[in-house]
Amino acid sequence: MKAIIKFIVALLIAAVSLVTYWCSSEENEFTGEEQRVDMTVEQEIALGLQAAPQMAEQYGGLHPDQQAAQEVKAIGQRLVQNTRVRDTPYKFDFHLLADEQTVNAFALPGGQIFITAGLLRRLESEGQLAGVLGHEIGHVVARHSAQQLAKAKLTQGLTGAAAIAMYDPDNPSSRSGAVVAAMVGQLMNMRYGREDELESDALAVQLTGAAGYDPNSMKRVMEILQEASGGASGGPEFMQTHPNPGNRIARIEEAIQQEYPNGVPDNLVK
Template identity: 80%
Template structure:
């Protein structure tokens, strides 16, 4: 009887998770894609503004170099102002973090975008900076945070149901099934993350080109990231980001699709 009840409870949890996920479906007005999201745009903006100070503090706070800070904001706002990103309800702001060692950039929901001084000092052109910021803008308008939350809740519910169905407190060996279910859920969410990264690369090609920057600068950014990693990467399926070499191929394809007749002249490197 206990086994039957566990199975019924697991089925109910899985069913609720699936129904909730599939019912939270909206069209992304920027990309035109149908997405499963778990928050409104207003909630994304509020969440990003709330999290920004804490995230900045983890990287030593904001940088004191006014000139460098101004350049980051200038390039970011140029992309926003010269593309239809400016027509979205997101409140974009661009921040330079004081951390000189970490090579990173990230976007919070709603438009708060950060780049570390450690990454900025490795970039040699304004176009490369535009590529980094354009990629992070892509995460925001792609609503990747809201999408990830919905997917994480789905996999958490399904793996939780699997753990309930397989775990027997009188049989320690069944713990292996619960652990395996949790690991599968984690790997599934990592895959979602890699797909988001590639979509942001494609969006960055469009955004940088329309803003007067040469999108090929993003290829150089990938080489910079690969060098910064020191080649110390495990198998791609265990990484939250695609390997830089794979991203280069995707960027080159996106450039070809966006500019089938070749890039226009006069773009900034």
């Protein structure tokens, strides 16, 4: 009897999680894609603003070099104001982090975008910096954070249901089933993470070109990231959250060909 009740409870939890996820569908006004999110744009903006100070603190705070910080802001705002991004409701701001060792850039939901000094000093041109910031803008307008939060809630509900259904207090080995269920949930989110990165690369190609930057500069950014990793792939590409930089170059070339079938104009900033 206990087993039946446990199974029913697990089934109800799974059903509620699935229904909630599949019913939270709306069209992204920027990309035109149908996606599942369970928060408003205003909530995204508020969440990003709330998290920004804590994220900056993890990287040593903001960089004291005001000239470099203003350059990052200027290029970021050029990407916003000279593209369709200016028509979105997001509040974009661009920050240079003090961390000289870490090679990273990231976006918080709502438009707070960060790049570490460790990555900035490796970049060789204005066009490359535009490519990095354009990629992060892509994450924001594509609402990747909101998507990931919705998926996380789904997988949390499903793995919780699986744990309840599998767990037997009289059989300690049943705990391994819950662990397996959790791993499946993690792998699901890793796969979506790869797709998000590739979509942001494609959006960055559009944004950089529209703002007057040569999108080919992004290919050199991928080479720089690969050099920063020492050429190590960290395991099979499928199992990585971020696609291997070398493999992303081919996808960037495809996006450039699609955006500029007659070739990239010569007058763009590299």
